[in-house]
Amino acid sequence: xxxxxxxxxxxxxxxxxxxxxxxxxxxxxxxxxxxxxxxxxxxxxxxxxxxxxxxxxxxxxxxxxxxxxxxxxxxxxxxxxxxxxxxxxxxxxxxxxxxxxxxxxxxxxxxxxxxxxxxxxxxxxxxxxxxxxxxxxxxxxxxxxxxxxxxxxxxxxxxxxxxxxxxxxxxxxxxxxxxxxxxxxxxxxxxxxxxxxxxxxxxxxxxxxxxxxxxxxxxxxxxxxxxxxxxxxxxxxxxxxxxxxxxxxxxxxxxxxxxxxxxxxxxxxxxxxxxxxxxxxxxxxxxxxxxxxxxxxxxxxxxxxxxxx
Ligand code: NCD
Numbered sequence: 480x481x482x483x484x485x486x487x488x489x490x491x492x493x494x495x496x497x498x499x500x501x502x503x504x505x506x507x508x509x510x511x512x513x514x515x516x517x518x519x520x521x522x523x524x525x526x527x528x529x530x531x532x533x534x535x536x537x538x539x540x541x542x543x544x545x546x547x548x549x550x551x552x553x554x555x556x557x558x559x560x561x562x563x564x565x566x567x568x569x570x571x572x573x574x575x576x577x578x579x580x581x582x583x584x585x586x587x588x589x590x591x592x593x594x595x596x597x598x599x600x601x602x603x604x605x606x607x608x609x610x611x612x613x614x615x616x617x618x619x620x621x622x623x624x625x626x627x628x629x630x631x632x633x634x635x636x637x638x639x640x641x642x643x644x645x646x647x648x649x650x651x652x653x654x655x656x657x658x659x660x661x662x663x664x665x666x667x668x669x670x671x672x673x674x675x676x677x678x679x680x681x682x683x684x685x686x687x688x689x690x691x692x693x694x695x696x697x698x699x700x701x702x703x704x705x706x707x708x709x710x711x712x713x714x715x716x717x718x719x720x721x722x723x724x725x726x727x728x729x730x731x732x733x734x735x736x737x738x739x740x741x742x743x744x745x746x747x748x749x750x751x752x753x754x755x756x757x758x759x760x761x762x763x764x765x766x767x768x769x770x771x772x773x774x775x776x777x778x779x780x781x782x783x784x785x786x787x788x
Contacts, residue, residue, distance in 0.1 A: 490785045491598040492606045495616040495656045502784070503656070507624050507633075509780035510773070513548075521783050522551030528581035530573075531608065532559040532588045533714075537749060538608050538617070541774030542585050542782075549779050554581060571600045578602040583785050586610075604785040612715050615648040618748050619656050621777040622649070625770040626705055629744040635662035637702050641729050642709035642754055644669040646716075649748040650709055651679050658688025665690040666699045670728045672721070673711070696729050701738045706731070707746045708754045708767075727753050736764055746770050 491497065498506070527546045531539045535557075543553045556562055564573065570588065574597040577584055586597050587608040594607035594614075609615045623633050630636060638657060640650045644667055654675060657663045665683075667675050667690055674692055683690055693699055700706065708731060716722040730753050731745065747755055747767040759765045 489598075489601070489604045490787075491594075491601075491604050492616050492781065492785065493594045493598055493610075494607070494614050495619050495652045497616070498620075500659060503620065503623065506620060506777065506780045506784055507627055509783065510624055510776035511627075513776035513779055514773075518548040518550075518779060520550030522546055522549035522779075522786065525551040525583070525782075525786055526554060526581045527551055527583050527585060527782065528554050528556075528577050529585045529608075530556045530577065530587070532556070532562075532564070532586075533609065535587055535608070537771050537774055538587065539585075541771075542608070542617075542778050544775045545779035545782060548775065549782070551782075570596060574601050574605070583782060606781070606785060609648055611648070612646040612651075612712065613648055614652045615748075616652050617778060617781060618649050619652040620781060621770065621773045622653055622707070622746060622748070623656065624773050624777050625746060625766065626744075628769075628773070629766060630704060630742075634660040636704045637664045637666070638705040638707065639666040639668050639696070639699050639703045640675075640707050640709070641668040641696055641731075643673045643711045643715075643725075644675040644709070645673040646712035647709040647748075650675070650707070653707065654679050654688075654690070655682050658683045658686035658690075663689065666703065667692045668694070668696050668699055668729070670694060670725055673725060673728070696731070697735060697738070700735060700743075701740065703743060704740065705744055705746060706739075707748075708751070709748065710750060710752050710754060713752075729754055731755060731759065733758050733762060736762065739764070 546553045578601045583604045585606045585608050591611040591613035594610045598605040644650045711726045743764050744766040745764050
């Protein structure tokens with residue numbers, strides 16, 4: 480007999496609010512353990528389905544790498560047009576079926592709310608690997624881990640989120656979790672048209688998170704401990720002309736860093752377009768490739784947590 484668990488007991492990760500501060504600390508500490516001591520076969524005999532219906536390099540492959548390192552197996556969809564969705568199958572039907580093939584489902588989907596819909600019908604945990612412009616909670620975990628590595632803390636800091644704050648799911652989840660931290664001031668640096676949505680602002684207000692909105696990156700830069708650069712999200716624009724007009728709103732050049740704190744770290748979820756010129760890469764402030772490497776230990780720790788119930 481198949482053992483179908485009740486939905487309420489499942490450890491779905493749909494938004495960063497699904498993880499308490501204590502759980503986030505546990506996951507970060509476990510990831511740190513993997514970095515220092517290596518992996519154990521904690522996912523042995525486990526099958527992880529990665530269903531990616533939007534492009535991905537880092538998120539899908541770091542999940543897959545984490546599973547391999549921890550002794551599990553991956554089954555994978557990496558193109559929507561190779562699935563029965565193209566025959567008209569619903570996301571819900573797909574998730575019900577994959578629930579019987581895997582022990583956890585990692586889903587990336589172009590629509591906001593899709594991960595929630597998947598969790599409503601899944602009989603295994605669902606991890607949101609990006610639902611349209613809405614949320615990207617596992618990126619936030621790795622971003623927090625990165626900040627911990629860079630500064631030795633994830634509180635008492637000033638951080639700039641720069642670029643496409645309207646459509647960047649990375650920025651939305653990050654802003655939300657930082658609102659819960661002590662002594663964090665956020666600078667939201669974006670063109671007027673790409674400022675943070677009201678839904679995120681409301682969450683910040685609930686947590687009494689401190690933020691300032693500005694269009695001026697260079698004026699804010701000297702105040703920052705961390706600057707997180709986001710790509711203008713071409714695929715979310717209705718009108719290509721708007722993308723063309725806004726795509727180069729912020730380009731962080733090496734000479735801009737002369738006014739910055741020497742300990743500043745530059746983060747980015749990647750991929751990059753023009754906002755992060757390769758001339759930055761060799762500077763000590765450039766931390767984005769190190770950041771990307773942390774996807775593996777953090778996602779291994781998260782999968783362990785989701786499967787431990
Ligand atoms: C981000 C995403 O998919 O939202 N990438 C990632 O997961 N590393 C950021 C982006 O695509 O700009």
